[in-house]
Each structure stands twice: as structure tokens, then as C-alpha cells.
Amino acid sequence: MTSLGISTILRYKEFTEWTDTLHEVHESIWLQPIAEKKASVGEIISHLKNWDTYLISTIIPAIKNGQGMVFPDFNSFNEKAYNYARSGISKDRLLDEFKQTRLGLVDILLANPDLAAKHVTANGVETCPHTGTPYSLLYIIHEFNDHDNHHKSQILTVI
Template identity: 80%
Template sequence: MAVSLDKNTILRYKEFTEWTDTLRDLHESIWLQPLAEGKASAGEIISHLKNWDTYIISTIIPAINNDEGMIFPDFNSFNQVAYEYARSGVSKASLLDEFKSTRLQLVDMLLANPDIVAKHVTANGVEICPHTGTPYSLLYIIHEFNDHDNHHKNQILTAI
């Protein structure tokens, strides 16, 4: 049975790459500077977003395909790996290319698999988001990630 899919949420997720392309003009000296005291840099944020997209591709989608729930790792240690990658010597252009390529790959997967995207599943064993009362699905996670993207976009724009 085909499931109706809100493609706008997914297309909004794709459109974020248009904004991240503008970061190619960001001066190299700013790319890895913390945006504020104790905060990540623009480069670390892009690496962080890429890692979450990669995780959805490599772990979340296969789990849903296998009728399993979504399992998300400890955010702090997961994000730390992304921050370290951004500081590993990878160039700004390469990291932005990796992010865009990964995001577009994920969007293509989401659009091609509406049944997987809209299927109600658990997230770390929980069926319904305790904050919104919405049943978990990959589409719900992408909706949340859109808000997450915009949070980081605003952080970067405020700092630069």
C-alpha cells in the first residue's frame, strides 16, 4: 500500500544545500573558529550535519527496512567525531562537497522510498515524541532535522 508523503519536508531538507553553498565564500580563517565561547565552528557544524545524514543512510534506513526501530547514538560522542573530522585537515571545499553529496543522496533515497519514510517506528524504543505527541517516523525526524538545520544556520549567520 502506498503511503502519502509530505514531499515539502524532504524538499526543504534538500534546499538547505543551497544555503550551505554560500559558505564556500566564508574566509578560511573563520571556517574553524568557534562561533561563540564553547560553541562549534561553521566547519564543525557542517561536518556534524553530514555525519547525521550519513547515519540515516547507513543505519536508520536499513533498520526501518528490516522492520526495526530507529536507534540514535549518544549525541555528544557522535558529534565529537564530526568535530574532530572537521579539524582533521579536510578542506572547506571538500567538506562542503561531502555534505552536499551526502544530503542529496539521502534526499533521493527518501523520495524513492515513501513507505519507509512515513512508516511509524520507534526511536530509541519510544513510539511517540514526548514533546509533541507525534508518532515517530523517519519523516518526523527529517522535519525535526529541518528545524535543527535552521538552528545551525542562524548560529552561523549571527556569528559571521
């Protein structure tokens, strides 16, 4: 794996340092939508954890088996995460689960650099239609870093 690949993965890991600060978020805003028709802070963290779990449980095994990456319908997938956040799980437990999942995923990626960098399809497509970059799990992590930062910006507007 290139140094750029390693830095991408380490950036993914570093996000947990920021999410650790969310233990201080007041309970009254944890499950309040950040804006009209938007998710809450808790729902966003659950959403991020759900995607990391999906990479560990579905995407990585598929790549190991020589298959491409297949991503589910985003809306129903995300709704499951939002429901989990509203299920009664405590803020601290959800944040801890997110961190454990993220760190576990990072460990897998760093231990399997060839797997992370292998070119594979994403929902049958070989390259990103926006950038022309060949798909790989590492490319998905790069995209997820941007995704994390998008959600961080949203959360920062309410805390």
C-alpha cells in the same frame, strides 16, 4: 506520501542551496568557534553531514529490516564529526561531501516514500514526548529541518 511529507523532504534538500554559499566563508573563521564553548562553522557542517550519513547507513537499513530507529549518544557522536572537520579536510571538500550526502539521502527518501512515512520507534519510544506525534523517518527529517535552521542562525551570526 502526503504533499506535506514531500515538502518536508524538499525543504531538507533546499538547505544545500544555502550551504553552497558557505564556500565564500573566509578560511580564518571556518574553524573558529562561533561562540565560547560552541562549534565552528566547519564543525557544524561536519556534524550535519555525520547525521545524514547515520540516517543512510544505520537508520534506513534498520527500518527496512523492520526495526526501530536507534540513535547514539549525541555528545560522542558529535565529537567525531568535530574531529573530522579539524582533520585537515578542506572547507570546499567538506561542503561538497555534505551536499552529496544530503542529496543522496533526499533521493533515498523520495524513492522510498512508504519507508519514510512508516511509524517506527526511536530509541524504543513510539511517539515524540513533546508533540505526541508517532515517530517515523519523515518526522525525524521534519525535526532535522528545525535543527538545520538552528545551526543556520548560529552561522549567520559570524559570517
